[in-house]
Amino acid sequence: MNTLLIILAFVCLLASIVCVFTPVPPAVPVAWVGLLLARLGGAAISTPLLVWAAVVGVLLMVLDYVIPLLTTKQFGGTKWGVWGCTIGLVLAVVGLPFGPTGLAGVFFWPFVGAFAGEFIKQQDLFPAFKAAFGSFIGIMTGSLAKVLYSLVLIVITVIKLF
DSSP: OOHHHHHHHHHHHHHHHHHTTSSSSOHHHHHHHHHHHHHHTTOOOOHHHHHHHHHHHHHHHHHHHHHHHHHHHHTTOOHHHHHHHHHHHHHHHHTOSSSOOHHHHHHHHHHHHHHHHHHHHHOOHHHHHHHHHHHHHHHHHHHHHHHHHHHHHHHHHHHHHO
16 A cells, blocks of 8 residues: 555545635545545555546536526526626636635625626615525535535545555
8 A cells, every 4th residue: 555645645535625615626626536546545446436436526516517506596596697696606716816716706706696697687685685695505505515525535535445
């Protein structure tokens, strides 16, 4: 067993939980790399497990962008709110050099985008806030899913090491 690779694997796996709350680096690939490093370090992680983790990871990454849009709409958002949330998600990923970025940006920009889009459309604070809250719920749901993904990969790695 290669101790350095195992240490790096756990660094990646633990760092992936922190990465959930930052737009860059993305948490899911960091967690998957941790799983791969554990395999290369001697953990009994099979190729099908690596493929399964990659497929689930890609699905999570896609859903991470789709869920806030769906929850914005479910909370009464119109196309304007959904577009605002989409622009906010892009701003969070790009990490604008001005204003909140990192942890704050992940939650801030989609919320502001959905709020601005709805307020421009309806000129009413309550529906705009409700749609923006929907985007926040979506972001939190995606974040929770990524944390669970990282935790599952940590548990799998520990089990496969011993």
